[in-house]
Amino acid sequence: MITLAPKPLFTPLILAFRAWQARLPNGSTTHIAAPAKAAKQGFVSLVGAGPGSADLITLRGLERLQAADVVYYDRLADPALLKRARKTARLIYVGKAPGCHAMPQAQINALLVQSAQAGQQVVRLKCGDPGIFGRGAEEADAMNAAGVAWDIVPGVTSACAAAASARSFLTERGQTERLILATGHLRHDGAQDWTTTAQAGTTLACYMGVSQAASITQGLLGAGWPAACAVQVISKAQTREEQVFHCRLDRLEALCAQHPNLNPAILLIRWTLTDAASGVSPVHTIAVSA
Amino acid sequence: MITLAPKPLFTPLILAFRAWQARLPNGSTTHIAAPAKAAKQGFVSLVGAGPGSADLITLRGLERLQAADVVYYDRLADPALLKRARKTARLIYVGKAPGCHAMPQAQINALLVQSAQAGQQVVRLKCGDPGIFGRGAEEADAMNAAGVAWDIVPGVTSACAAAASARSFLTERGQTERLILATGHLRHDGAQDWTTTAQAGTTLACYMGVSQAASITQGLLGAGWPAACAVQVISKAQTREEQVFHCRLDRLEALCAQHPNLNPAILLIRWTLTDAASGVSPVHTIAVSA
Numbered sequence: 001m002i003t004l005a006p007k008p009l010f011t012p013l014i015l016a017f018r019a020w021q022a023r024l025p026n027g028s029t030t031h032i033a034a035p036a037k038a039a040k041q042g043f044v045s046l047v048g049a050g051p052g053s054a055d056l057i058t059l060r061g062l063e064r065l066q067a068a069d070v071v072y073y074d075r076l077a078d079p080a081l082l083k084r085a086r087k088t089a090r091l092i093y094v095g096k097a098p099g100c101h102a103m104p105q106a107q108i109n110a111l112l113v114q115s116a117q118a119g120q121q122v123v124r125l126k127c128g129d130p131g132i133f134g135r136g137a138e139e140a141d142a143m144n145a146a147g148v149a150w151d152i153v154p155g156v157t158s159a160c161a162a163a164a165s166a167r168s169f170l171t172e173r174g175q176t177e178r179l180i181l182a183t184g185h186l187r188h189d190g191a192q193d194w195t196t197t198a199q200a201g202t203t204l205a206c207y208m209g210v211s212q213a214a215s216i217t218q219g220l221l222g223a224g225w226p227a228a229c230a231v232q233v234i235s236k237a238q239t240r241e242e243q244v245f246h247c248r249l250d251r252l253e254a255l256c257a258q259h260p261n262l263n264p265a266i267l268l269i270r271w272t273l274t275d276a277a278s279g280v281s282p283v284h285t286i287a288v289s290a
Numbered sequence: 291m292i293t294l295a296p297k298p299l300f301t302p303l304i305l306a307f308r309a310w311q312a313r314l315p316n317g318s319t320t321h322i323a324a325p326a327k328a329a330k331q332g333f334v335s336l337v338g339a340g341p342g343s344a345d346l347i348t349l350r351g352l353e354r355l356q357a358a359d360v361v362y363y364d365r366l367a368d369p370a371l372l373k374r375a376r377k378t379a380r381l382i383y384v385g386k387a388p389g390c391h392a393m394p395q396a397q398i399n400a401l402l403v404q405s406a407q408a409g410q411q412v413v414r415l416k417c418g419d420p421g422i423f424g425r426g427a428e429e430a431d432a433m434n435a436a437g438v439a440w441d442i443v444p445g446v447t448s449a450c451a452a453a454a455s456a457r458s459f460l461t462e463r464g465q466t467e468r469l470i471l472a473t474g475h476l477r478h479d480g481a482q483d484w485t486t487t488a489q490a491g492t493t494l495a496c497y498m499g500v501s502q503a504a505s506i507t508q509g510l511l512g513a514g515w516p517a518a519c520a521v522q523v524i525s526k527a528q529t530r531e532e533q534v535f536h537c538r539l540d541r542l543e544a545l546c547a548q549h550p551n552l553n554p555a556i557l558l559i560r561w562t563l564t565d566a567a568s569g570v571s572p573v574h575t576i577a578v579s580a
Contacts, residue, residue: 048450050348058446059345059352129450130459132469137462152454154446156348160338160419164442169420171471172427178482179422179471181461192468196489 042116044143046130047123048155049077052238056161057081061153068123070115072108076127076264078239085123105135109142116148129157133183133207157181159205162234162266166244175272176203184212194219200276206267210235213256213267217249220269225249229271235262332406334433336420337413338445339367342528346451347371351443358413360405362398366417366554368529375413395425399432406438419447423473423497447471449495452524452556456534465562466493474502484509490566496557500525503546503557507539510559515539519561525552 045064050056062084065071071085075095082091094103115122130136130152143150159181163170170179180197184206197204197220209216221227227250235243247255249269256262335354340346352374355361361375365385372381382401384393405412420426420442433440449471453460460469470487474496487494487510499506511517517540525533537545539559546552
């Protein structure tokens with residue numbers, strides 16, 4: 001049996017933080033946008049849970065979670081976070097596994113609206129940051145249409161967490177001065193046009209790319225990315241199961257085929273200015289760790 | 291006189307979090323990479339402070355901050371966070387204001403190495419995420435060369451925080467499915483090549499772009515971005531002084547000229563698929579708020 005500490009564990013910290021904050025002088029840059037407090041007035045916070053690990057949520061995100069009457073949560077948010085919600089909070093799974101959606105997006109949108117209209121404080125707990133590949137805009141459209149008050153609590157997006165896991169940097173001055181976040185596939189199975197990504201000095205962070213490794217590799221090589229540019233595959237970043245793999249771009253498909261259980265994973269693909277200046281594609285060691 | 295609550299205010303929260311975490315069953319996805327504990331063994335954590343507001347740091351980041359012997363901090367990290375360090379911690383400002391660097395990067399690198407070699411727990415507190423436009427790679431290179439142990443605690447990057455302030459989304463399914471993070475100017479005053487950014491379905495988040503508004507606008511228009519595509523300028527995101535401005539791309543320069551005190555700011559420039567499908571550049575209301 002799993003024994004967990006009582007739920008109000010964070011409450012002293014939050015209260016202390018609030019007390020400390022209330023004593024800050026005017027003009028301090030500390031700022032919390034509080035949800036509406038009026039009786040019967042519902043409010044929805046789209047909260048970034050951060051990826052993988054419960055301690056990568058922000059203090060503000062944790063506070064919203066602890067104040068929620070109802071929490072709609074995703075597949076990839078750390079389940080440990082849910083233990084921090086109030087004992088009376090309703091916790092509702094609305095996750096989307098590849099090919100297996102618990103609930104259509106329209107239904108999620110409708111539930112958020114209904115809960116808020118019933119006067120509840122609602123947290124929509126999203127893996128990473130709510131603004132990046134999270135379909136938050138669709139939820140916001142539904143709330144705007146219904147006149148429901150809402151806000152966003154930003155979070156650590158998966159690319160940042162994955163780079164931290166790999167102890168690497170998404171930009172490096174004089175090497176990679178542009179960062180592109182993209183997904184392996186687009187809405188309605190549209191194909192990414194990789195040609196406009198092709199520029200030395202770029203890091204491409206590809207979300208949900210493992211199952212599309214073949215088409216991504218072909219697309220990038222076809223667009224002019226060097227075959228030997230460095231790739232990191234960070235699987236299950238910031239969890240105890242995280243693994244970091246290194247390869248050249250032209251070995252990415254083989255690497256993903258060799259390790260069938262990489263999802264969720266981030267691909268970091270770097271084409272440095274040094275690569276470009278050398279005139280030839282650099283040769284990296286093909287190292288597959290873990 | 292400014293009265294602040296005593297410094298160990300967060301300690302109960304951190305201890306509670308630790309206790310709770312220690313009781314999690316094996317296989318839980320909760321995971322904290324703890325710094326080295328051996329006596330006299332120094333360790334450097336590059337910690338993302340998040341932008342603007344003290345409550346946008348992660349729980350892990352706060353914990354590192356509270357354990358630090360010495361904190362090297364940037365210009366844009368919320369000063370309120372420094373109050374959460376230990377009373378005995380040395381707090382050293384190493385910020386870089388535009389045209390006014392407190393300290394050259396090489397000296398910062400050397401200080402981090404020296405402090406770790408002296409056996410100290412070091413926090414390098416960086417605005418936003420340490421992996422994005424933070425020169426963390428240079429610090430990491432110096433630490434690797436000296437054999438100093440280090441890690442990264444990821445943070446909320448400014449683009450995410452700015453979008454949250456504006457209650458907008460960096461990607462929107464079917465509208466903007468690619469996000470580019472870039473800076474207004476490059477190392478050694480090199481110019482950005484904006485041509486490879488030009489694709490419908492893109493959000494461009496431009497860091498440190500206000501002073502370069504003219505060249506960014508000209509570069510993007512020259513590359514084919516629609517003159518009427520929507521721009522948000524988010525100034526001092528997540529602080530009490532935050533302001534959000536809206537304009538068309540071809541009005542960006544005028545807007546920045548009209549408001550001389552926007553820095554630090556993020557420019558969010560969106561070229562949606564709807565813009566592209568409509569065949570003409572959409573006309574947005576030119577609204578300058580606040």
